[in-house]
């Protein structure tokens with residue numbers, strides 16, 4: 001049951017914050033402190049210890065639970081695969097339906113990162129205040145739709161293959177879908193420090209996190225909430241002052257007897273900081289739509305006018321598209337944060353150009369119609385970041401359009417050549433404009449050149465692609481075809497063996513490759529790679545005895561050759 005707010009609480013001024021001075025009068029410290037931070041830190045250490053155990057398990061057994069990150073749920077839905085990430089996400093959502101967003105407050109490393117960033121910035125004298133936007137607050141919901149709903153719908157109504165659902169709870173490649181460490185580091189810096197600095201504490205949770213959107217929705221119907229003992233509450237606002245999720249706790253408990261804001265992460269800081277022990281976590285009825293005494297809920301205030309909101313929202317959305325997957329590197333979460341910053345840069349740039357007086361966070365940017373030094377820096381940074389977003393959009397559009405034209409090139413000539421030439425124009429533009437040439441672009445360029453018979457250029461790009469990613473089978477296949485077509489069989493044998501090393505063939509792939517390998521063995525009697533390839537194929541086809549015999553003979557011809565020795569050991573071990 002929701003408690004009835006006391007007269008003191010009801011009489012609170014509408015937008016009152018922590019009332020300075022009320023603490024000492026009541027015999028409590030003026031700066032409220034929570035003792036729950038240590039507990040949360042301990043829980044987070046435990047969470048990371050579990051992650052370390054999982055990595056150790058994988059290192060020891062080369063197999064462990066498939067990726068647990070909630071982002072894996074979206075990937076899984078698109079592929080029709082039920083992995084550990086999807087199961088974890090469902091369990092978290094179900095738990096949130098009961099106890100609210102405890103996971104966010106106690107076990108999410110991004111929340112820990114933002115809290116740590118806010119603490120560090122505070123030590124540097126930077127105390128960013130939260131920006132309040134109507135439209136940007138919808139970005140997490142849009143991201144959640146894109147991440148979880150769109151893949152499922154496309155899978156149901158799309159033209160592509162629709163394999164039956166499969167379980168994939170274990171993996172032997174733990175790092176398969178993690179970004180490279182520089183990108184991971186950039187994600188932590190941007191989603192933690194920069195988000196907190198520009199958007200305020202929990203800036204990433206409020207304006208970017210797609211999981212937060214789902215958990216926030218579930219939290220609205222959760223019976224587990226922060227509730228108030230209305231008789232004990234004095235309305236001092238210590239709870240609001242300590243809340244890093246920007247919940248106006250004292251006002252909410254005064255009006256509803258409980259915290260209703262779905263941004264509440266149940267961190268319990270307010271419970272800990274309340275000098276009257278008036279707050280607690282408990283189960284009960286959901287909050288009424290309106291305050292119990294019939295008063296209207298105070299209107300929320302925002303930092304942007306409606307035209308600014310539209311500018312912020314549209315630039316943010318477009319920029320998320322521009323940054324997402326850029327150079328095969330930028331993960332979705334990072335693109336959400338970067339998109340939000342681009343929207344903010346657009347609004348800030350506009351305000352700098354038009355305002356006579358302007359502050360951002362706690363800095364004066366324009367005074368008496370003149371830019372301060374910080375204003376100049378802010379303008380250059382805003383314009384620079386917007387230019388980067390536009391540049392990224394051009395690169396990404398060129399790469400996507402080139403890939404589409406290449407993929408949909410018709411089979412009949414001359415339309416096919418025309419389509420590949422158009423694709424090549426876009427792909428080359430992506431190469432020349434881009435700051436990096438990712439392996440996927442190399443692969444597509446190689447295929448386009450190969451399709452046009454420009455084999456020298458094709459080989460250079462295909463080799464760059466397989467060098468960057470030895471498991472890129474498509475590029476390797478085309479490169480192999482090119483080398484065989486040019487009768488460069490020794491190089492073809494080396495490429496084929498590298499492919500088998502990167503990804504051993506299954507029975508069907510082995511059978512398809514067998515004629516080429518037999519030819520390589522016949523025509524290259526002095527090369528070791530064809531012998532390795534034929535043994536690998538025999539192993540894939542289950543003919544271990546012949547593979548072992550062939551490897552032993554090959555070792556007589558090439559004594560001590562390490563690859564032959566290793567494959568022979570593997571063949572003998574597989575026989576046991």
Ligand code: SF4
Pocket residue numbers: 228232233234235236237238239240249250253273274275276277278279
């Ligand atoms: S709940 Fe506690 S900290 Fe919050 S306003 Fe009431 S007395 Fe103050």
Ligand code: SF4
Pocket residue numbers: 226239242243244245246247249259263264265266267268269270271
């Ligand atoms: S309202 Fe209380 S429990 Fe919820 S996030 Fe704020 S401090 Fe934490």
